Amino acid sequence: xxxxxxxxxxxxxxxxxxxxxxxxxxxxxxxxxxxxxxxxxxxxxxxxxxxxxxxxxxxxxxxxxxxxxxxxxxxxxxxxxxxxxxxxxxxxxxxxxxxxxxxxxxxxxxxxxxxxxxxxxxxxxxxxxxxxxxxxxxxxxxxxxxxxxxxxxxxxxxxxxxxxxxxxxxxxxxxxxxxxxxxxxxxxxxxxxxxxxxxxxxxxxxxxxxxxxxxxxxxxxxxxxxxxxxxxxxxxxxxxxxxxxxxxxxxxxxxxxxxxxxxxxx
Numbered sequence: 323x324x325x326x327x328x329x330x331x332x333x334x335x336x337x338x339x340x341x342x343x344x345x346x347x348x349x350x351x352x353x354x355x356x357x358x359x360x361x362x363x364x365x366x367x368x369x370x371x372x373x374x375x376x377x378x379x380x381x382x383x384x385x386x387x388x389x390x391x392x393x394x395x396x397x398x399x400x401x402x403x404x405x406x407x408x409x410x411x412x413x414x415x416x417x418x419x420x421x422x423x424x425x426x427x428x429x430x431x432x433x434x435x436x437x438x439x440x441x442x443x444x445x446x447x448x449x450x451x452x453x454x455x456x457x458x459x460x461x462x463x464x465x466x467x468x469x470x471x472x473x474x475x476x477x478x479x480x481x482x483x484x485x486x487x488x489x490x491x492x493x494x495x496x497x498x499x500x501x502x503x504x505x506x507x508x509x510x511x512x513x514x515x516x517x518x519x520x521x522x523x524x525x526x527x528x529x530x531x532x533x534x535x536x537x538x539x540x541x542x543x544x545x546x547x548x549x550x551x552x553x554x555x556x557x558x559x560x561x562x563x564x565x566x567x568x569x570x571x572x573x574x575x576x577x578x579x580x581x582x583x584x585x586x587x588x
Contacts, residue, residue, distance in 0.1 A: 324349040326409065328584040330401035333531040333562040333577035340562045341531035342582070343401035344369040347409070354391070360587075361386035367526050368398040372406065375421065379412055383420040383427070389525035393471070394424040396438060396533010396575055403429035403436050404579035435565075437576040442568065443469045443537040450475065453495035458482065469538045472502040472519075476542075480508040480516050484557045494522045500529070504539050506547070513555040513563075515543045531562030537573045540566040 325348035334340025344364050346352075352371060361369035365388050373382045383402060385395040399420060407414045414431040417439075428439040445467040458477060465476035473496045477483055483505045493501045500521035507513040517539055519529040536554060543552055544566075556562040565576035 325352075325587040326584065327587055328401075328405045328408075329582040330404055330579050331582055332397035332401040332404070332579045333533070333556070333564055334560075334580055335563075335578045337580050337582050339560050340577070340579075341397040341529065341560070342366045343395075343398040345398070345402050345405040346371045346587070347405070347411070348373060348587075357384065358386050358391065362388045364388075367529050368392060368395045370395070370398040370402045372402050372420075374411075377419070379416050380419040380421065381406070383422050385422075387521075387524045387526060389523075391423075392524065394422070394440070394443075394534045394537075396440065396536065397531050397577075399427060399429060399438055400436050400533060400575075400577055401579055403431070403438075404581070407431065408581060432576075434578055435576050436579060437565075437567075437574050438533060440534065440537050440573050440575060442541050442571050442573050443471070443534070445469055445474050445538050445542055451496040453492045453497075454501070457489060457492060458486070468498060471499050472535065472538060473498040473500075474538060474542075475501065475503045477503055477505045480505050480511065480557075483516050483518055486518065488520050488528065490520065490522045490527055493520045499523050500526075502532075502535050502539065504543075506543070507555065511555070512553065514547060514549060514552040515539065516555045516557045518557050528558055529556075530558040530560040531556045531564065531577075533564065533575050533577070536564055536566045536575045540573045540575070541568040544568045 567574040
């Protein structure tokens with residue numbers, strides 16, 4: 323088998339921050355069963371598989387968590403664009419198009435910053451899932467809703483987001499693939515909002531950095547704060563900084579990426 327495999331920390335400016343993703347560039351097609359088995363073996367949030375198309379600067383892209391194939395993933399898309407440029411497959415002077423289960427996605431380069439162009443995923447207001455009713459107390463929950471992927475809970479403070487100790491059984495029972503908690507950033511922060519994401523139903527207890535989550539909370543906080551450009555801090559143990567720019571039915575999500583290791587599949 324001829325395939326490069328690169329381990330990348332996405333939404334990070336130095337190694338061991340942000341969210342790790344593996345990016346595989348196979349020279350021949352791989353079966354879905356093999357791709358899932360490799361993602362399970364690696365055990366990180368997502369493994370991306372990138373294959374060329376007949377279009378210039380266009381590639382097919384699929385993402386797998388340790389348990390399932392994923393419909394939309396931000397950090398592994400950013401990592402894929404980083405790897406394509408690092409390996410010289412693209413030169414970074416023009417945007418890259420990825421054909422995915424969520425339609426065409428674009429990545430463009432501005433120096434070391436990579437910006438993704440993703441579809442917005444608006445939050446639909448809905449009651450807090452019953453399984454989560456005892457997680458924070460009424461005084462800390464100021465809103466709840468859902469998207470196609472996330473249960474979304476808005477909390478009263480940044481501290482409530484950062485200090486939360488998740489009950490993964492309750493989160494798994496919430497009925498969505500993942501639970502996203504968020505709050506406006508506190509005074510003196512260099513961020514506009516904070517968030518955390520928990521996905522035990524897809525094999526990820528806590529996601530360190532979640533690009534796709536900004537498709538939901540980016541437009542929400544843009545409207546709530548009256549800002550066209552925002553900085554998000556994902557308050558995971560590894561930490562991540564994401565630059566978010568909602569625009570109509572699209573959301574632009576920017577960040578950096580760093581290669582940790584590279585090699586070949588046997």
